[in-house]
Structure formats: C-alpha cells, structure tokens
Amino acid sequence: MTSMGQALDVAAVRAHFPALRAGFAHFDGPGGSQTPEVVGRAVHDAMVAPMANRASVTEAERNAETIVRDARRAMGDLVGADPGGVVFGRSMTQLTFDLARTLAGSWGPGDEVVVTRLDHDANVRPWVIAAERAGVTVRWIDFDPATSELVTDELGSVLGERTRLVAVTGASNLLGTRPDLPLIADRVHAAGALLFVDGVHLTAHAAIDQPALGPDFFACSPYKFFGPHCGVLTARPELLETLRPDKLAPSSNDVPERFELGTLPYELLAGTSAAVDFIAGLLGSDGDRRERLVASMQAVERHEDALRDRLEHALAALPGVTLHSRAARRTPTLLITFADRAADEAYRFLASLGVNAPAGSFYAYEAARRLELPDGGLRIGLAPYTDDNDIDRLLDGLGRFTRG
Structure with a gap:
C-alpha cells in the first residue's frame, strides 16, 4: 500500500508537463491547470x-x-x-x-x-x-x-x-x-x-x-x-x-x-x-486507485501548504501589500492588493518577467463586492508542479514591483 506520508517528487511531476518547458512560472492554476502529456495523448x-x-x-x-x-x-x-x-x-x-x-x-x-x-x-x-x-x-x-x-x-x-x-x-x-x-x-x-x-x-x-x-x-x-x-x-x-x-x-x-x-x-x-x-500515480502504483488518489492528494496538500507558508511569510515583509486570504483552513490560493497601485499593473509587470499571476475577481462577484474590491486583486495560485524556483521568481518580481 502507498505510504500516506510520502513526499511529492516535484521535479518528476514537472517533467510530465510540456507547457512548463516554455519557461513560465505558472501561478494561474485556479483558472485552469497546465496539462500533462498523458492527458493530451x-x-x-x-x-x-x-x-x-x-x-x-x-x-x-x-x-x-x-x-x-x-x-x-x-x-x-x-x-x-x-x-x-x-x-x-x-x-x-x-x-x-x-x-x-x-x-x-x-x-x-x-x-x-x-x-x-x-x-x-x-x-x-x-x-x-x-x-x-x-x-x-x-x-x-x-x-x-x-x-x-x-x-x-x-x-x-x-x-x-x-x-x-x-x-x-x-x-x-x-x-x-x-x-x-x-x-x-x-x-x-x-x-x-x-x-x-x-x-x-x-x-x-x-x-x-x-x-x-x-x-x-x-x-x-x-x-x-x-x-x-x-x-x-x-x-x-x-x-x-x-x-x-x-x-x-x-x-x-x-x-x-x-x-x-x-x-x-x-x-x-x-x-x-x-x-x-x-x-493516482504521483506516488507510485501500490494499492487500489482510490487509495492511491487519497495518498497523492495528501502529498499534494503537504507540498502546497509548505510553499504557501513560505510565500505568506515573504509577502508580509513587502511594503504596501495586503493579504486577504486569512482563513484557518484554506487552499494555497492567495489574494493580495497593493496600497497605491492597481493589481492589474502587478499582473502585467509579472507577466513581462515570465511569471503568470492574473488579476481580477474571477467570477467571485459577491465576494469581491463584500471585500470592497470590485476589481478584485492579484491571485496567486499554487499547484502540484509549483516549485521553490517559481516562488523565488514570483517574490523577486513582486519585490521589484513594490519598490517600483
């Protein structure tokens, strides 16, 4: 049976995604993930x-x-x-x-x-x-x-x-x-x-x-x-x-x-x-498919939560950045805004650096209105293929943007 505490091999995961070879850091997964070659086939x-x-x-x-x-x-x-x-x-x-x-x-x-x-x-x-x-x-x-x-x-x-x-x-x-x-x-x-x-x-x-x-x-x-x-x-x-x-x-x-x-x-x-x-195959082939799916998604959650924790600590040190994602239990999806600049500017600036993190309200119409952010904010979404290098590139870009 697959070990329920096994770590995700992120480099091995990334190798299955042809789109990642283009060199972009993808934080746009909440709008739709990249696709592994086996799915396209x-x-x-x-x-x-x-x-x-x-x-x-x-x-x-x-x-x-x-x-x-x-x-x-x-x-x-x-x-x-x-x-x-x-x-x-x-x-x-x-x-x-x-x-x-x-x-x-x-x-x-x-x-x-x-x-x-x-x-x-x-x-x-x-x-x-x-x-x-x-x-x-x-x-x-x-x-x-x-x-x-x-x-x-x-x-x-x-x-x-x-x-x-x-x-x-x-x-x-x-x-x-x-x-x-x-x-x-x-x-x-x-x-x-x-x-x-x-x-x-x-x-x-x-x-x-x-x-x-x-x-x-x-x-x-x-x-x-x-x-x-x-x-x-x-x-x-x-x-x-x-x-x-x-x-x-x-x-x-x-x-x-x-x-x-x-x-x-x-x-x-x-x-x-x-x-x-x-x-189901992210951690290997032992166990029935349901067991492997549960183990894989638990590993995904551990991996994403660790990256999210690192990212949140770094965001707290950036001047003028407000993190609106604060629930005790949450996915690795962060909404941020900036004190004196529009989130859309950050989106375009990051895109120029090959970092894809879109801005908007993403059809969460009532939530954006309740936050008094009709245009939403910059949404940073982590995925199983996100690695520390992606986080480095994002933080470097955000640092340059906030120092602007």
Whole structure:
C-alpha cells in the first residue's frame, strides 16, 4: 500500500508537463491547470480511434461505451462517489444551471434557498435565478472580510422548515477559504434540506470523500486538476432517480444519462480518466486507485501548504501589500492588493518577467463586492508542479514591483 506520508517528487511531476518547458512560472492554476502529456495523448487517441454513439455491436460503439464507463469510475474514485451517480456536462456552470431548473420545478412560494457571499457566481446565480422564477425566497450567509471565514453561525438564522437547498463552496476560488463542510451538512440535513457543494477549487488541492463531507450534490471541473474542459456532477443514484430534468423524448431515461444532454464528448472523458490516473500515480502504483488518489492528494496538500507558508511569510515583509486570504483552513490560493497601485499593473509587470499571476475577481462577484474590491486583486495560485524556483521568481518580481 502507498505510504500516506510520502513526499511529492516535484521535479518528476514537472517533467510530465510540456507547457512548463516554455519557461513560465505558472501561478494561474485556479483558472485552469497546465496539462500533462498523458492527458493530451488520451484525448488524441480517443479522437483518432474508431468512434460512434455508445452501443455494443461495432468496435466504434464499444470504444465509446468503454470511455464513458471508465470516466464514471475514475471520477467516482477521485471524489469517493458511486460511478452510477456521475454526470458529465459542458461545465460546472452548465450543470448547476440545469440542476437548479430541475429542482425548482418542485419549489413554490414560501420555500427558501440559501447561498453565500463567499462563492463563485456559478454557485450563486443559478440558484437565485431559479428561486426568483419559482417565487422562492433567497437567504444569504455572509463571510467576515477580516478573516475571510464563512460565518457558519448564521446557519441557525437562515435554515428553517421551508429551506429546500443550501449552496456553498468547498473552497473559495478567490480567497482559498475552506468552510467546514461536515458541520454545514449536518445542519442542512437536520433542517430537511439538500446541500450542493461547488468543489471546483477544492478538488484540485485536497483528497475528496463526498460521503464524509456530506453534500448531496458535488460539482467539479477536470480542467482544474490536469484534465480537459468539461464539468462533473456527482450524487447518489437514488437521489438522481427522484429528479426529472428536461430531456429529448427518445433520449435515455436512465440515471445518470437522463441528465446528460446530447452526445457526450468522448475524447474529453478519455482525458478526464487519464488525468485521474495521472494523479493516482504521483506516488507510485501500490494499492487500489482510490487509495492511491487519497495518498497523492495528501502529498499534494503537504507540498502546497509548505510553499504557501513560505510565500505568506515573504509577502508580509513587502511594503504596501495586503493579504486577504486569512482563513484557518484554506487552499494555497492567495489574494493580495497593493496600497497605491492597481493589481492589474502587478499582473502585467509579472507577466513581462515570465511569471503568470492574473488579476481580477474571477467570477467571485459577491465576494469581491463584500471585500470592497470590485476589481478584485492579484491571485496567486499554487499547484502540484509549483516549485521553490517559481516562488523565488514570483517574490523577486513582486519585490521589484513594490519598490517600483
């Protein structure tokens, strides 16, 4: 069995990413990671192999069926979910809008949904729009700008017998804050409501165990963890069986197929499986895939946290820099601003040095407004392939910028 305390060999990890050979230091992972060669090869191989709609007669049909089956199993292993409850879509945003419309069909005046000001807008606006159309009340949970912590104490005042759903992030894509999901799930379920978790940012930085975390629905995006651009929604198959989404008359009514509109992008699902297998192999090949995934992501978390700690100490010494990412539990994603210069200037200055750290609010619309930073800040995102040399280059650039 893989050692749960084994260190990540970052140089070996980096060797798998052709993009890194261009010489840039990438701190833009929260918007989408770089891609290992094995994932690109899997996409290519799927596209040039015999392929047709899923069935079992021809080789082309069987190839498609195998890709879909394998991708459901891979994502089930990654997040600890039943493969029979793995739904694929164009993006997390699309899947959330589709699910919101479906669930809202059973909502009515007097019902309530709960969203937070910490979330990416993809886990806010779909619920707000669906609630407004159904005449449902929207309640909000705030976060503390001084600590960047979600104010979970507000759950008691917003949850009630008419609460139908609570939507919360697994980790803020702007600040890195990781709310206490098991605590939230316990309170939401005690109120008789469903919990939807946006796991897009969290899945790239931590081992996910959906049953232990407690969400009824968990959404993520493979392109944040080395895979292609698509979205994934996971839920218990028996819960999905109770829902009736809009679909074409002749399309399958099976779960999870009833939630997947049109023909699936087989090449992207092949790439998704390859990305999961790549993560599973970061520490070696001992143990089953789920065990290896957990061990790999624990090693990733240790590596990223060590770099984050070094970076935070150095940022504290830079004049005029404010670090807004302050939660006790957080991903290695740091939002900073500057006393007398715009974050966009820093973004462009660093880019001129080959250091990619973008500026903006990154669709965390409510969070940026709550921070009174409508234009956001400079977001520094660490990844498994980030090394000390990258940190050196970033800090050198920021030092030059602040001395400006």
